Amino acid sequence: MTQPIVRTVLGDVDPSALGHTQPHEHLLIDLSRPKTTRRPVADRALDNAPITLENHYRVRRHHTSEDLRLFDVDVAVDELARYTASGGGTIVDATSIGLGRDPRGLAEISRRSGVHVVMGAGFYFRDYHPADVAARTREELTAEIVADVRTGVDGTGIKSGLIGEIGLSHPLHPDEDKVLRAACAAQRETGAALMIHPGRDPLSPLAALRIVAEEGVDPSRVIMSHVERTVFSAAEMRAIAETGCYAEFDLFGQESSYYALAPIDMPNDATRVDYIVDLIAHGHAEQILISQDICHKTNMTRYGGEGFAHILDHVLPLMRRKGIDDAMIAAITVHNPARALAFPG
Ligand SMILES: [Zn+2]
Numbered sequence: 001m002t003q004p005i006v007r008t009v010l011g012d013v014d015p016s017a018l019g020h021t022q023p024h025e026h027l028l029i030d031l032s033r034p035k036t037t038r039r040p041v042a043d044r045a046l047d048n049a050p051i052t053l054e055n056h057y058r059v060r061r062h063h064t065s066e067d068l069r070l071f072d073v074d075v076a077v078d079e080l081a082r083y084t085a086s087g088g089g090t091i092v093d094a095t096s097i098g099l100g101r102d103p104r105g106l107a108e109i110s111r112r113s114g115v116h117v118v119m120g121a122g123f124y125f126r127d128y129h130p131a132d133v134a135a136r137t138r139e140e141l142t143a144e145i146v147a148d149v150r151t152g153v154d155g156t157g158i159k160s161g162l163i164g165e166i167g168l169s170h171p172l173h174p175d176e177d178k179v180l181r182a183a184c185a186a187q188r189e190t191g192a193a194l195m196i197h198p199g200r201d202p203l204s205p206l207a208a209l210r211i212v213a214e215e216g217v218d219p220s221r222v223i224m225s226h227v228e229r230t231v232f233s234a235a236e237m238r239a240i241a242e243t244g245c246y247a248e249f250d251l252f253g254q255e256s257s258y259y260a261l262a263p264i265d266m267p268n269d270a271t272r273v274d275y276i277v278d279l280i281a282h283g284h285a286e287q288i289l290i291s292q293d294i295c296h297k298t299n300m301t302r303y304g305g306e307g308f309a310h311i312l313d314h315v316l317p318l319m320r321r322k323g324i325d326d327a328m329i330a331a332i333t334v335h336n337p338a339r340a341l342a343f344p345g
Helices: 056-062 073-085 103-113 138-150 174-190 204-214 234-241 269-281 310-321 326-341
Strands: 004-008 011-013 020-025 088-093 116-119 163-167 194-197 222-224 246-249 288-290
Touching: 004 116, 020 288, 020 326, 073 088, 073 103, 088 326, 103 116, 138 174, 163 174, 174 194, 174 204, 194 204, 204 222, 204 234, 234 246, 234 269, 246 269, 269 288, 269 310, 288 326, 310 326
Parallel strands: 020 088, 088 116, 163 194, 194 222, 222 246, 246 288
Antiparallel strands: 004 011
């Protein structure tokens, strides 16, 4: 039998080598490209302005174009120094195609920071699809995803270790349905985990999981991201976990009820931990993942944000205060992500 491995941008490693892992982050990303679905930033001068103390609040609240671009390898290496100083070991860069995925940049960041970095594969939601996705067949898309995992991205030899984040809207666009089914086929072929970014509707996660089941994917190989901006009750969280997938609370650090991308009441870190306590009480401890989904400049300490060490420095003490013991914290932050990311090499 093949030994399970975790596939990083610097090669395959033993799953026990990962340590504290944040399974949904972005070290390099360009979210600024599609203008179609973004609400225009009313203040045109602000949209591309450098971030200052004076404009920081407005930039973070409205996500200006400048805020949505993480291109700087040096900044990422600095940010990860804070992550390792607080005990971090591994970052999953869930940047899929259409979001500016950069295998060489990620490999350099990993080499210089000493952090294991796992790179994504597949496509983000429709507004970010490259122009040719509409014309390509499901089989062609599957072959590309499989090649990214097996042989590497764009001739770099740098391989993806995760299929995702696969972006969905609600209702699902036909091209997103095709991409999701292609990703399912690639999951079955490679064994790599499938990470889904659901549409911003409470119906989207279970609808996506029905497609995943139709395509024959083992639900224990699926990570449902962003659960806390998508469903808003413990019962709905449990319904997602009851399918057998991972439920990922990945917006830790977003402490405001305001969410720029949808008219919802965003929970804060305390509420996220309360949902996690409920899932543990209902027997779902082995399916919980936590992360910060850092994807804006204003999330970085360089720009006055919380940085990648926020969970380690501030959320783990909160979890302890709410009765989650150290063994359970290790399950959620070390063992669950290691199991999710492992596949036969
Ligand atoms: Zn996402």
